[in-house]
Amino acid sequence: MFTDAPNFDIRNYLRMEMMPHFLCPGCGHGMALRALLWALHELDIDKDKLAVVSGIGCAGRLSAYIDANTFHTTHGRPLAYATGLALARPDLHVVVISGDGDCLAIGGNHLIHACRRNLKLTCLMLNNEIYGMTGGQVSPTTSETRLTTTTPLGNTEPNFDACALATAAGAGFVGREVTRHVPKLKELIKAGLQHPGFAFVEVLSDCTEVYGRKNDMGSSAEMVMRQKSEMRPSVYRDSVDTPFRSTDLPTGILTRNDRPEYGASLRRAAALASKGAH
Amino acid sequence: MNESSIADLSGSEPVAFNAALAEPFNVLIVGVGGQGVIMVSKVLATLAQAHGFEVKQSEVHGMAKRGGTVFSHVRYGARVWSPTIAKGEADVLIALEWAEGLRWLPYLKRETGVFICDTKRIVPPFACLNRRPGATLRYSGETAEQVAAYVAEGYAIDATRMAEELGNERAANVVLLGALSTALEFPLPEWERVITQFVPKKSVAVNMAAFGLGRSWIAEARTAAPAAEAPVRPAPVHTPYAPRLEITAEWCKSCDICVKLCPERCLRLNAERVVELFAPEKCTGCRLCEWLCPDFAIRVHLDAEAVPEGITP
Ligand SMILES: Cc1ncc(C[n+]2csc(CCOP(=O)(O)OP(=O)(O)O)c2C)c(N)n1
Ligand code: SF4
Ligand code: SF4
Ligand code: SF4
Ligand SMILES: [Mg+2]
Numbered sequence: 001m002f003t004d005a006p007n008f009d010i011r012n013y014l015r016m017e018m019m020p021h022f023l024c025p026g027c028g029h030g031m032a033l034r035a036l037l038w039a040l041h042e043l044d045i046d047k048d049k050l051a052v053v054s055g056i057g058c059a060g061r062l063s064a065y066i067d068a069n070t071f072h073t074t075h076g077r078p079l080a081y082a083t084g085l086a087l088a089r090p091d092l093h094v095v096v097i098s099g100d101g102d103c104l105a106i107g108g109n110h111l112i113h114a115c116r117r118n119l120k121l122t123c124l125m126l127n128n129e130i131y132g133m134t135g136g137q138v139s140p141t142t143s144e145t146r147l148t149t150t151t152p153l154g155n156t157e158p159n160f161d162a163c164a165l166a167t168a169a170g171a172g173f174v175g176r177e178v179t180r181h182v183p184k185l186k187e188l189i190k191a192g193l194q195h196p197g198f199a200f201v202e203v204l205s206d207c208t209e210v211y212g213r214k215n216d217m218g219s220s221a222e223m224v225m226r227q228k229s230e231m232r233p234s235v236y237r238d239s240v241d242t243p244f245r246s247t248d249l250p251t252g253i254l255t256r257n258d259r260p261e262y263g264a265s266l267r268r269a270a271a272l273a274s275k276g277a278h
Numbered sequence: 279m280n281e282s283s284i285a286d287l288s289g290s291e292p293v294a295f296n297a298a299l300a301e302p303f304n305v306l307i308v309g310v311g312g313q314g315v316i317m318v319s320k321v322l323a324t325l326a327q328a329h330g331f332e333v334k335q336s337e338v339h340g341m342a343k344r345g346g347t348v349f350s351h352v353r354y355g356a357r358v359w360s361p362t363i364a365k366g367e368a369d370v371l372i373a374l375e376w377a378e379g380l381r382w383l384p385y386l387k388r389e390t391g392v393f394i395c396d397t398k399r400i401v402p403p404f405a406c407l408n409r410r411p412g413a414t415l416r417y418s419g420e421t422a423e424q425v426a427a428y429v430a431e432g433y434a435i436d437a438t439r440m441a442e443e444l445g446n447e448r449a450a451n452v453v454l455l456g457a458l459s460t461a462l463e464f465p466l467p468e469w470e471r472v473i474t475q476f477v478p479k480k481s482v483a484v485n486m487a488a489f490g491l492g493r494s495w496i497a498e499a500r501t502a503a504p505a506a507e508a509p510v511r512p513a514p515v516h517t518p519y520a521p522r523l524e525i526t527a528e529w530c531k532s533c534d535i536c537v538k539l540c541p542e543r544c545l546r547l548n549a550e551r552v553v554e555l556f557a558p559e560k561c562t563g564c565r566l567c568e569w570l571c572p573d574f575a576i577r578v579h580l581d582a583e584a585v586p587e588g589i590t591p
Contacts, residue, residue, distance in 0.1 A: 011574070019529065020529040031572055034574065219534055219538070220533040220535050220572075221537070224539065
């Protein structure tokens with residue numbers, strides 16, 4: 001463990017003039033950003049060959065801090081922008097950073113179709129179970145019984161298993177990790193970046209200031225520690241007065257297959273068509 | 279825990295003394311990953327099975343990769359039901375590493391158990407604090423004499439050094455097999471035949487020599503002074519670096535994550551509620567604070583450092 005990081009100085013990958021970032025104290029998205037930049041560093045990906053596309057939200061804001069080609073797009077649509085970019089520039093590493101609201105609520109349709117096409121790009125969904133930026137409304141991943149500004153009596157809707165959704169929709173690579181395990185998360189993102197098709201990585205992150213505060217989840221440190229202790233069998237989650245986040249979900253690489261990559265298929269079809277025309 | 283079945287030894291006839299073992303004979307073999315615990319256990323199990331005994335072997339070796347504890351239970355007799363040895367029920371405890379031997383002592387039969395232990399000491403790779411320059415080693419401090427007082431029959435044997443002198447440190451487990459062979463009733467040629475099966479072809483000769491050494495060492499120890507060789511207490515393992523924390527105070531948002539998650543508890547928030555390393559001598563350079571700080575306010579440097587005298591790098 002001592003030797004795997006010595007040359008990684010995150011500051012070489014940050015827009016220093018934008019720092020410190022705007023995230024609240026203890027926000028898990030900071031650890032997720034570290035894991036991504038560390039993965040890019042270890043794969044020796046040239047900043048000029050990297051395009052980070054993000055949506056709107058605290059998660060979406062992260063692209064602003066990365067010293068590379070970045071696009072801070074519209075809410076729910078980063079995958080649509082990224083699709084165009086990846087098709088036009090197959091030489092780039094395209095990375096999407098999205099939130100649970102961004103990716104599964106307003107952007108849910110873009111996600112399932114991106115998975116279905118299996119275009120080569122890497123999509124990180126930072127799941128903090130809440131609309132953090134807009135003050136804490138319920139999201140499609142909010143655990144049942146949790147308090148949010150739009151569920152003052154506790155959430156009664158069942159939540160999405162984003163990885164199961166991505167797998168069912170056809171993503172070639174699907175994985176999940178908690179922010180507490182930064183080195184493991186880095187390895188997962190690396191595997192995703194190296195996958196030849198669509199890679200979906202769900203990062204279980206913490207919204208300390210809004211979600212944590214509203215639900216009495218303790219200090220930032222306690223929330224980070226809980227990421228592990230709450231990984232319990234679902235049988236413990238049945239009682240209504242004990243709201244658990246869905247971290248009894250499996251982590252690691254959950255799906256990896258070699259379905260045809262969309263960009264290559266499209267270019268092949270285009271080449272055939274242009275041959276036929278002459 | 280997995281129970282493995284042992285391949286049959288074709289052509290060997292069960293010998294007479296099996297019927298006598300109405301109660302199973304229990305041998306517990308322990309060590310750390312990479313030492314060859316499982317090989318010892320396979321040799322014994324194969325041997326016992328070739329003699330017509332029913333054999334049950336079970337082992338845990340999941341932690342092997344990290345230098346973690348590895349153990350294997352071998353039970354043989356006319357009839358064996360449970361694959362594991364209960365506390366206080368082992369007839370022989372054979373340990374390839376000193377602290378592992380001590381760890382498992384309560385499994386040995388108090389009145390009659392035989393304890394055979396390599397004096398080799400391995401500091402686990404994750405014992406970071408032990409790796410600090412000049413650190414006091416928090417390795418078990420029991421001497422061979424103290425242990426001898428606890429067991430019915432005990433041997434602290436420097437098997438690893440003996441194997442090294444034969445030119446192959448990896449044969450230490452076979453030195454211990456030699457020692458073990460003196461505590462069991464299987465005939466010598468059988469031992470040699472089975473060991474030959476389990477060692478690489480080109481190292482048969484050195485392993486046979488190792489086996490012989492282990493046997494004769496015990497024979498001498500039995501006749502000579504009863505006190506076993508005292509294990510040599512190793513110097514702390516020194517990793518030649520000094521951790522240094524570079525803190526970007528303006529970025530710290532006082533979230534307290536690093537303070538609460540630092541394994542050595544050597545960080546705190548100062549009067550301005552900015553992180554500071556208040557006990558630098560405790561910091562092991564594990565980098566957890568760097569990894570978990572959501573604000574990138576900590577960078578851990580592992581500076582190269584001169585090795586203090588008397589410490590093996
Ligand atoms: C079209 C549109 N609708 C609504 C919004 C308001 N809005 C901004 S961020 C956000 C939700 C962000 O939640 P999430 O994606 O989970 O990101 P987080 O802040 O939790 O990281 C919403 C609804 C918007 N900016 N644009
Ligand atoms: S509101 Fe929540 S998600 Fe947004 S920065 Fe604050 S803690 Fe992070
Ligand atoms: S590197 Fe950081 S977390 Fe590790 S011991 Fe030192 S101060 Fe604590
Ligand atoms: S984790 Fe970072 S921001 Fe939080 S207290 Fe420690 S140094 Fe400060
Ligand atoms: Mg969110």
